[in-house]
Amino acid sequence: MKVGILDSTLREGEQTPGVVFTVEQRVEIAKALSDIGVTMIEAGHPAVSADIYEGIKRIVKMKKEGIITSEILGHSRAVKRDIEVAAELEVDRIAIFYGISDIHLKAKHHVTKEEALNIISETVSYAKSHGVKVRFTAEDATRADYQYLLEVIKTAKDAGADRISIADTVGVLYPPKTRELFKDITSRFPDVEFDIHAHNDLGMAVANALAAVEGGATIIHATVNGLGERVGIVPLQVVAAALKYHFGVEVVKLEKLPEVASLVEKYSGIPMPPNFPITGDYAFVHKAGIHVAGILNDPSTYEFMSPQTFGRNRDYVIDKYTGKHALKDRFEKLGVKLSDSELDQVLAKIKANPSARFYRDVDLLELAENVTGRILKPRPPE
Numbered sequence: 327m328k329v330g331i332l333d334s335t336l337r338e339g340e341q342t343p344g345v346v347f348t349v350e351q352r353v354e355i356a357k358a359l360s361d362i363g364v365t366m367i368e369a370g371h372p373a374v375s376a377d378i379y380e381g382i383k384r385i386v387k388m389k390k391e392g393i394i395t396s397e398i399l400g401h402s403r404a405v406k407r408d409i410e411v412a413a414e415l416e417v418d419r420i421a422i423f424y425g426i427s428d429i430h431l432k433a434k435h436h437v438t439k440e441e442a443l444n445i446i447s448e449t450v451s452y453a454k455s456h457g458v459k460v461r462f463t464a465e466d467a468t469r470a471d472y473q474y475l476l477e478v479i480k481t482a483k484d485a486g487a488d489r490i491s492i493a494d495t496v497g498v499l500y501p502p503k504t505r506e507l508f509k510d511i512t513s514r515f516p517d518v519e520f521d522i523h524a525h526n527d528l529g530m531a532v533a534n535a536l537a538a539v540e541g542g543a544t545i546i547h548a549t550v551n552g553l554g555e556r557v558g559i560v561p562l563q564v565v566a567a568a569l570k571y572h573f574g575v576e577v578v579k580l581e582k583l584p585e586v587a588s589l590v591e592k593y594s595g596i597p598m599p600p601n602f603p604i605t606g607d608y609a610f611v612h613k614a615g616i617h618v619a620g621i622l623n624d625p626s627t628y629e630f631m632s633p634q635t636f637g638r639n640r641d642y643v644i645d646k647y648t649g650k651h652a653l654k655d656r657f658e659k660l661g662v663k664l665s666d667s668e669l670d671q672v673l674a675k676i677k678a679n680p681s682a683r684f685y686r687d688v689d690l691l692e693l694a695e696n697v698t699g700r701i702l703k704p705r706p707p708e
């Protein structure tokens with residue numbers, strides 16, 4: 327299966343409310359993304375501000391020096407001045423977007439369908455004339471008139487676009503429709519490479535990205551931690567894990583995902599919820615007695631893949647849901663030997679205090695000391 331990742335943390339990700347990256351942070355994020363092996367980095371929209379321009383300049387320099395290996399894209403409206411700004415930065419590819427649904431044509435661009443086709447054609451060929459690769463993004467493609475979308479694709483392709491991105495701008499696709507759409511456009515345009523840009527408004531961005539790939543898309547747009555406008559787009563760590571699980575494809579170095587996730591969490595100031603897949607604190611933490619008993623026998627009972635694949639460790643918490651297996655295991659790990667009946671008594675004490683959220687090791691030792699009347703010395707940490 328041919329599929330790669332375009333990471334747009336520095337462009338779409340910075341469109342998250344409240345997020346701004348400094349030049350230094352942009353460079354550091356780009357390097358981290360290149361190190362884990364993303365195929366393309368959408369480094370920003372340089373016409374927006376001087377810091378984005380400067381960040382892209384530094385990233386392109388690192389690309390030229392071989393420090394960054396991913397393809398570098400500069401984002402651009404379908405406007406000549408934007409294209410010139412991106413071109414002077416010598417990015418590998420200019421990504422031009424234009425809203426093509428009736429809503430966008432009418433309420434945003436104020437042009438007819440015919441005028442829009444002319445703008446797309448002119449700007450794509452203008453970008454091409456600068457000797458760069460060009461992606462054209464059909465913004466709001468999934469709410470556009472389908473026959474018109476086909477015309478747009480043909481126009482952008484004929485004008486020289488090397489790739490075409492289908493943007494589900496307001497996140498309304500659902501997987502069967504996505505698969506069908508990509509199957510159809512890839513069979514009509516066999517010489518065009520397609521991207522999927524899926525927003526997560528209905529929580530289906532990852533599922534839509536996978537369905538698009540099944541339909542023939544070869545690049546998935548993602549951001550670290552799923553940042554982006556409103557509720558964001560495909561989270562890199564989740565789609566990478568899903569591609570590995572479902573298709574056996576490793577699009578990035580999976581074990582490095584937590585590092586990149588933490589870096590972007592720190593610089594974006596957007597905290598990762600503990601229950602976030604793959605990189606959230608609780609992604610591989612178990613709780614119910616029956617679950618913990620299962621994972622202690624065979625972790626695959628309650629884990630779709632090993633946490634080590636993603637540079638994580640498994641753990642479990644102790645509270646009123648805990649069973650005897652977990653408790654025994656926890657005391658063994660602490661180097662404390664309790665009899666069966668002592669374990670039962672500790673468990674009874676835990677169950678008698680149902681509002682306690684977590685039992686730390688020191689709390690468990692204290693309970694065990696109360697039950698046994700012995701001073702219990704835990705094994706010193708290694």
Ligand code: AKG
Nearest residue numbers: 423463465466493495523
């Ligand atoms: C969107 O439609 O949500 C976009 O961000 C389009 C811009 C692009 O992917 O080039």
